[in-house]
Amino acid sequence: MNLWRLKRRPVGDIADGDLAYVSEPIPELQDGEFLVRVNYLSLDPTNRIWMSDMEQYMPPVGLGEPMRGGVVGRIVKSRKPGWEEGQLVAGLGAWADHIVTDGTGMSMMPEIPGISIPNAFGTFGVVGPTAYFGLLDIGQPKAGETLVVSAAAGGVGQIVGQIGKLKGCHVIGIAGGPEKCRYIVEELGFDAAIDHKAEDVGAALDRLAPDGVDINFEQVGGPIMSAVVSRMKHFGRMPLCGMISTYNATSAEEEPGRWTLILMRRLTIRGFIVTDFAHRFPEAVQQLAGWMLEGKLKTRQDIRPGLARADEWVKLLYSGGNFGKLLVEVTPE
């Protein structure tokens, strides 16, 4: 089997040698374990957090350990009752083409007719529930409100915007480049897009949302966040989902806080991690799948070939090079 191990904690951008691609024999299965052949690996912004030893929401990956990642694949051998050969499973695994597991962090993945495996995995696995709970539970959207979502053409952002539209919001997406901006408006039905590479985000918001922003679904941090936060309306809500612009930062510099603004405008800022809602995942998946089968929700996957190049593909997330949910095709289905 082939897999990636974390050799060194990255300083700034992920560099050659931080991760090592190694070939190892597949461990002997013990009672209560099963072997998964991985079809797709999910690459997510949080991967960079796990590589670091910054304060985080689960233990960082230890040096020398397999790199952690979301995976989907089929059981090819099992010594665990109830987890049978041929079953499709998904969950938190490793950057590897085979995984031996006792099932911790894994679950059976239903195969829904009409929804491909990468589409289902790339939508329902992590990003869909993230968008669903972050927007609906924390953002509390109401019809007629203005919703801004950053990283709008990414895995989570594309779903947030479409749920916002389903709830009657005026949806503005922020993305990098004309193709992504065209996509979210023309294909996904967002009301407007701001190309942060081509225009000043604040000026664009002043034009597109002159009355301000009710909900900011925040994923990027940095100057883009600042531009949105300073234009939030009174009683605005900000689900804080991620701050990808800061994950590679080497300085301890903090975001400008704008705490007086939280006070004066009575904003609610709430950080969340999708696993906080793990007990309600079935609700999210059922609703999202329903919308998808009714043609009300589309998602785009950006599928890159070859586990051996995962260290290269993951960097796309931090440069904005992916377009849709980033997956690696590890072995053929």
Next chain:
Amino acid sequence: MNLWRLKRRPVGDIADGDLAYVSEPIPELQDGEFLVRVNYLSLDPTNRIWMSDMEQYMPPVGLGEPMRGGVVGRIVKSRKPGWEEGQLVAGLGAWADHIVTDGTGMSMMPEIPGISIPNAFGTFGVVGPTAYFGLLDIGQPKAGETLVVSAAAGGVGQIVGQIGKLKGCHVIGIAGGPEKCRYIVEELGFDAAIDHKAEDVGAALDRLAPDGVDINFEQVGGPIMSAVVSRMKHFGRMPLCGMISTYNATSAEEEPGRWTLILMRRLTIRGFIVTDFAHRFPEAVQQLAGWMLEGKLKTRQDIRPGLARADEWVKLLYSGGNFGKLLVEVTPE
């Protein structure tokens, strides 16, 4: 009548000449107006905000206008049906010994046997509802949780801590000086006090709350806030009530944001202004008065003499010189 007018917006600390104390004839009463003889003026941290033209939650006081402030007093003349001579009223008025008003922002004040006028005004007028809604609605305290409140011997802080105890929390107050610290523990029943003038707040919290802080009722901002926020537990809540340490700041420097910490620990930060809960004031007053009459809630007023010195007394708030809710005795009851 005597009153204070705002002549100039303070830069940094309030300086001589920013406010002017003037004597003017009492305006002729029009139909629908009444005249109040003011007994007590409430001085509150937000006064400094109203003097500035920073972004705020209601219009700033205009240059040349009477300085805005909370007042309690009796109607001495009325041309407004239902508002009769002798009635005690309270509300948003001016730094003045007489006020002519059409009743906007004023309400009748019930006289509760056993509770003095300054005690009732200094508890139920603004600070009690602020403590009540901020802690209960936003802080959502649960028995056994650790609650930290800054400016703990001030008008709001003393009530927050006592409600926290009534709800079964472990309550730590932060105050300046041994007298205030002794008071909140020995007289009000807080579990512990931190004297921010004598000890490092972070080190004291590590000792007093080694497992971290569930709720931070924030009133001061600056380094004290930073020390508490960095020790908050996962899923902690922070009602953001005020940031008095920043109100006199002249630089545009922002608080260190610690936004990644909001994310990783899934904190909820929510700004609020007591008037957001205006429709529920009767609930708060009824509950607070009940606790007070049962001997479960004590409040301390710091009553200073003389409207003519209001410009001097208000500065006590920013130097920490007041001990309890700051009131000015304007005219004898």
